[in-house]
Amino acid sequence: MADFLNNLRTFVRVVEAGSFTAVANESDCTPGQVSRAVTSLEEELQALVLHRTTRHLSVTDVGTRFYERAKVILADIDSATDEARNATESPVGRIRVHSSPGLAYSEVATALASYQASFPAVSVELKIEQSMPGLVEEGYDLSVVSATQLPDSAYISQALGAAYSVLVSSADYIARHGLPRKLTDLADHALLQLESPVSAADEWHLQSADDTHLWTITRTPFRVNTPDALRAALFAGVGIGTLPTYTVADDLASGALVRVLPQYHLRPFTVFAVYPSRRYLDAKVRTLLEHLRATLSPALANAMEIVETFTGDATAPPASPPKRVAGTARKRPAKRK
Known part of the structure; x- marks a missing residue:
């Protein structure tokens, strides 16, 4: 030819x-x-x-x-x-991005919006799904996912930050059912299940500074497959559930949710950016990776810092919790109606 x-x-x-x-x-x-x-x-x-x-x-x-x-x-x-x-020199055209729901709603959509404002010649298409699609087969440029470990593949990955889930509930639920003081108290409470790529829905691998525990949920009044749906159920006072630091930080700071057994959290996981190849990297992907490192990475660290201030009385927020990193996180109402 x-x-x-x-x-x-x-x-x-x-x-x-x-x-x-x-x-x-x-x-x-x-x-x-x-x-x-x-x-x-x-x-x-x-x-x-x-x-x-x-x-x-x-x-x-x-x-x-x-x-x-x-x-x-x-x-x-x-x-x-x-x-x-x-295309390898100047970002232009459409970039297709996948993200898991919790990350998308709390951090990724905002980061993508600020990226598009910085690079107006690029149009952003965000697809939100719990599991990562085949990037090459389905035509995605990049995926942002949470995982304890990525499966072996030909994809390239970059770690953007760390997170973990914590036990939370509404103040209304605690007022009606009492505040758990020790792990065994969970047996007397309604525990909500979240289907997630980073942990089994019916198992909480809990860690503290001194020990680890596996709590198995044998019955639940509510099981969902997205963090936002679980968050809505928690607001409604259905029970106690687990949410990632980046999803729950604003709600803890505002008092919309309270942290339960704050000395414990679920085992940590990593937030990854995954893309098909590093050879002849498209300028859109290269600049988006740089933007995510500059915005999403500090936002993840900031969310964890906020959550870690809630380690005392779960019903008493700290006097002045750290503020969200400007321009990287979406403010949410205290409670949905």
């Missing part, structure tokens, strides 16, 4: 220059090499495109029609080549 395109370019230049010698001088080769390129093209086409004599060169009828089409084809190829090369 490369030889055919080179021969095609040579033919077009011969027609425009009017002689093999002129093209040879431009290309630093011999007239014989130029002539052989045109002959090879004619053999490929099984058609004569040039009449040659020792003193004269003319284009055949077939060659004239072919020349007009060839000019358009080569212009399109050159344009596509320039566009592809520029």
